[in-house]
Amino acid sequence: MMSEVQVHTVARQMLERHGFAAIAKAAEQAQACEGRGEADEAKEWRHIADAMKIMRGPAVS
Numbered sequence: 001m002m003s004e005v006q007v008h009t010v011a012r013q014m015l016e017r018h019g020f021a022a023i024a025k026a027a028e029q030a031q032a033c034e035g036r037g038e039a040d041e042a043k044e045w046r047h048i049a050d051a052m053k054i055m056r057g058p059a060v061s
Helices: 004-018 021-035 039-056
Strands: none
Touching: 004 021, 004 039, 021 039
């Protein structure tokens, strides 16, 4: 499992490269991992997605 620092580092790097589409990319990775039976990896991708949601701030409606 990734440390909290690693999760936030990956989340920041993904946001820098892909913008807010990175959240969807992380969700897709989580689903792909689940499809392969990789539950721990899917949990990490969801954690990364959650970190990105926090970094982006509140959603504007």
